[in-house]
Amino acid sequence: MSGEMERKRITLSVGPSVFLLVGVLLAGFFLVSSLEKKKKKELTIDNTALITTRIRDLGEMTTACYYDEIVLTGSKKNAFSESTLGSLVRDGFGKDVDDHLAIIAKGTVRAGIDLRKMETESVRFSGDTAILRLPSPEYLDVIVNPSDFEVFAESGRWGQGEVSRLQDKARERLISEADYVGLKRTAYEGAMEAISDLLKACGVSYIRFDHPAFYFPMPGTEALYKR
């Protein structure tokens, strides 16, 4: 009888202690994890010097800019996918066991003309008319910087070389999209407008353009550049 009473007393005294202990442990766990979330900060790089390796004089007139977002995906085999177990998982469960990488790239293509390609005979004056032959438009910059990339999904190990090769495809895709939307033509027309404005401001009355082979002006637009 007294032994049973003793057991009850122990149960009564141990029960709350266990609850308290579990409570304290849980509270500690949540406290640590919330502190961890707050504390988790971006790994910072050291401030290193910039080394200038080349200085180049330019005369580039950028007159049009194309912006686009591109999704880049890459996949490759890994040790597991090439193993017997990997092929079993793939064939048996239809599960993709390869490594995958998906990147969203935001890029910019800047187009215009390189004025340094203008030669002495590119500008002629006939009375009060300036006759200009502008260089063909070109893509002056194709920009896809680290801040333009977002790694959306990543499985497996991807070396910097593999990532860079995939990211470099963004440049090719941007160029083909810029070709598709006719960025060079827009840039050329922008350059004609900019140069016309400049020359008119300097007192040139009439401006005429000898267009490069690629440019066939739309009927009537020629008059835009004549006054």
Add this chain to the structure above:
Amino acid sequence: MMKGRLHTVSVILLLCILTLMQGCSRGGSDKALRQEIESITSMKELGLVEYRVRKIIKADDQGEWYKIGDRKILLSCTAYLKAGVDLSSFSAEDISVDRSEKKITVTLPHARLLSLSIPPSEIRQEFDQVTLLRSEFSAKERNALLRQGERQIRASVPSLGILPKAEENARKFFESTFYGMGFTTVEVVFQ
């Protein structure tokens, strides 16, 4: 009677749905077209100098208190910076011509950084060291480090001397252009 009314209601409903669908699809194509047009922007920028710079990006990840071991990484990248003048707001009022004295004065805005390009093909991982209990640097982590490097490059622009160089080239560029047009005095002012 009831069946006929139901039929009429269903035809009206179908017409409503079709009209709505047509409206939605037209709205969608308009939006797509507008986005495509907005993806091309016009500008008037005169790039006058390009600096090619190299930067080493180094990070030492000691980890949190519960992580054992550390990770180190060294990346290198090349950046191309172009500076020049933005002629978007340039107008006839910024040029004053004195025909009798063959003198021209051009007022230009101060030079600024026009573009910064870090080609992916010129980013290299030179070194990394990861202890046994730590995970390798992921593509996402490396990109985050490179983004910081890009920010540091942008922040270094004032100390690089690229902007004074661009203004010097702008002066040379406009002087040679206007001397070629027959002016004898060319004044380039930055404002």
